[in-house]
Amino acid sequence: MSSAVTVTLVQQPFTVGAVSQNTEKVLSIAKASSADLLLFPELTLTGYPPEDLLLRQDFQQLVEQGLQQILDARLAVTLVVGHPWRDGEALYNAASVIQNGQLLARYYKQELPNHGVFDELRYFTPGDKACTFQLKGQTFAVLICEDIWHGGPAALAKSEGAEWALVLNASPYCVGKPAQREQILTTLAKRLKLGFVYVNQVMGQDELMFDGQSLVVSPSAEVLFRGANAEAELHTQELLPRDTLYPQPQPRAALSLEAEVYQLLVMATRDYVVQNGFPGAVLGLSGGIDSALTLAIAVDALGADKVQALMLPFTYTSGMSVEDAEAQAKAMGIEFGSVSIEPMYNSFMQQLTPLFAGRGKDTTEENLQARLRGVLLMALSNKTGRMLLTTGNKSENAVGYCTLYGDMCGGFAVIKDVPKTLVYRLAAYRNSLSPVIPQRVIDRPPSAELAPDQTDQDNLPPYDDLDAMIDAYVEQDKSLPEIVALGYDEATVRRVLHLIDINEYKRRQSAVGPKVTRRNFGKDRRYPITSWMRKQR
């Protein structure tokens, strides 16, 4: 006779490399638990992705010690905890089921992703067996992350009698991913009459954001629970015996895209700054929308007392920019200052003029302005110990409308993978909570203000078009003719693709920043710098 099983979904952050701290966290959650079953995220003990730490023997030893500590604690609750596991020559992405100090079962992940941001075949050997165990008369199987995206492992688990699959995940966020996960789980549940308890990691880790949004789906494909976005949570769910009806479930409603992404960027910024031991952040405020949004995120992530902004005006800086930057700094209650770059610019030009004899003005002088700002901000960062946040968006990153060692300076690129059109939507969303970004910043035509009366649209197509072209070329691998066929002017498309191609060298030296779109610049898109693909069109 089977009875209800209570399972706690441990949607909590586990820092990469922090094996002893993660082990302590597992133990402290387990000791406080009164559930039957505790489900942790993928590679709980090491954090995800541990990357080449996995190649180190001393790292494997730490994992073995951590696991032994958990076994030795002889906990009452049954735990499902993730960790790498070496067996002979092979390393597995594993999960252990631990009960009363005994290893009840161990599962090896069967589907190892080696695409997009993932490199799991660099480290792991795939498993080929299901792993099931009984609790209170119900049968559970263990699966790990990518396993559910292929169907085979879930079907295998079902064929061995599983009624519920416990899925450990470190599933990186991108726009649309939460809905996709839910669709996959409900489809599998319907097809297999298998329930799913799906726990996702929740934290920022370098260029990845794990959004949480854990799920419980019943064997009849009802969504029983949706976890919080971008927040740690311990949710306990009752899993009823087969064919028992659930009272009408009332899972959380899905968030708007803007709310979801904004909350995640706040989480990612906090995690990157704090986990790396920085006492706060500094940034340059230009009066433009990118730095305005970045400031809002930074303050929401770290608190106003931990964020400092500098305005760095020059001849081409409009009065409006100065006013708006001041107004936002005031609205957000942060330390704010203004330093003109004019004396530095002049002293540089005085030394450079003889070297530049016979050559006219060009973008060199614009880059110089951006770089002087970079040097000033880095000096402030070095002196205060606070991390410089860089404020560029995906659109300018794509076409290289940014200055290497200038506005690209910084430890974390908060909105690096946010297209300009989404920057506007996120700014409007943040203002809908409380108005912090002056409306004029949102309404005015975007400009780098590096030359008189300059606007971004002097040289670029409107951002709606530009972002569509970037999406088609970068995220969808469409060709020039295919993009032109979407209704754009060929010369413009050609120029945009050329700019994307030739700016790989800049992106390669850019700060890390969180992935938001289906394909970010970083681990997700690995292009050669030296490439004559640009000469094939």
Place this chain on the structure above:
Amino acid sequence: MSSAVTVTLVQQPFTVGAVSQNTEKVLSIAKASSADLLLFPELTLTGYPPEDLLLRQDFQQLVEQGLQQILDARLAVTLVVGHPWRDGEALYNAASVIQNGQLLARYYKQELPNHGVFDELRYFTPGDKACTFQLKGQTFAVLICEDIWHGGPAALAKSEGAEWALVLNASPYCVGKPAQREQILTTLAKRLKLGFVYVNQVMGQDELMFDGQSLVVSPSAEVLFRGANAEAELHTQELLPRDTLYPQPQPRAALSLEAEVYQLLVMATRDYVVQNGFPGAVLGLSGGIDSALTLAIAVDALGADKVQALMLPFTYTSGMSVEDAEAQAKAMGIEFGSVSIEPMYNSFMQQLTPLFAGRGKDTTEENLQARLRGVLLMALSNKTGRMLLTTGNKSENAVGYCTLYGDMCGGFAVIKDVPKTLVYRLAAYRNSLSPVIPQRVIDRPPSAELAPDQTDQDNLPPYDDLDAMIDAYVEQDKSLPEIVALGYDEATVRRVLHLIDINEYKRRQSAVGPKVTRRNFGKDRRYPITSWMRKQR
């Protein structure tokens, strides 16, 4: 009855992404050939590694067109040419044997490397069949690169009657690799009584150097030919019928390590600058050994007329540094200038002083000097169009003794993967050809000259010890106790490993530079930035 077959080893560069140019090159070499057989390097048509270009359909179409062009040319010579090949859902790392406009055979690489700098499982499906063909009564098999490092594919080829394996390679250089390849081939030849014609790519491609050093090994394991290091070459070898004795072969002697690496760095620098369309290079000369060696390599790569150097002195710059920089510039016949950074430094400090009120002097002021130099050099680079070369070595890259956006500025980091101890050996080697680096630069204690009477050894162990620790930790994954057991002081080792750990963020924003050691910082060592591994010791 079998007779002698002449095979030309096409040790030539094939640029990544340059499908149409590479196809033209194949055709022009083939049309001029009077050999029986032409063997090209791995992925001839796309260059190696094409990385995520392989995910693009338009890229696959270019490859199909290129291959069709080669078929249509109906060449007399039999060609073995490498290219990716799509068959249904699967993409293969393939080689085609083409004769008289006909596809005689096609081979799919069986062993796909997905370790170190390689990501082949991200793109390719492994083959599982040998591929043999007959020419003049002799039997040839095709193999690709990693295949020979496992033995299985060569044994399979032999079991299907092959007398010779034709091996297409894009085998990246690292110290010791050429001897390793030769050992593997002679061992396989001995074991299997199989001959090898091994052609390697020769060029620099971003962070990889393909050294050439192609090989021919007879079925009785004699080395019949060793190809040039770092130089394009077309060598024609006669492959004699079975059991015919070769006249006493006289292959090239192996080079000294210093000569080998120096020539490769020259090649890599030339290829990166030229392939990316830059008319020359600029660099900052400090009077120290790193910039001295980098300048020598740059001039040897590009010619004196294409290289310009700037000395950027400040209060802490010694007279000796100024004299030595001038002397080297003169010896190498390059354009040279000197610009004091003092006025810029003063104007920055004037603006920064109020912001820094209440805080003492620290490394901020040292970083500022380095960054002002970076800004000046980038301005020169932008104005002249010449690429800035950065001059840091592996030892300082490892422990973070370099300034982000300062001396780290530049498009290509020539000696990025050269440990300081090897920097000295390379400088001495270059001077042995003709004395261009003042002896004092080699003899004096190394110093960044960012503070009064500073030397590197104020804060770091002697470079002999430091390089040994870096090698143990970075290249060999040794643990703290294992490194201490090599005979070093624990506190020092602990500090060095901590510095290596916490400076990942700097390295992530560094310029690409060529891999020289067994494991370079870059694609070869993928460490998380956010990692608490440093808190586990």
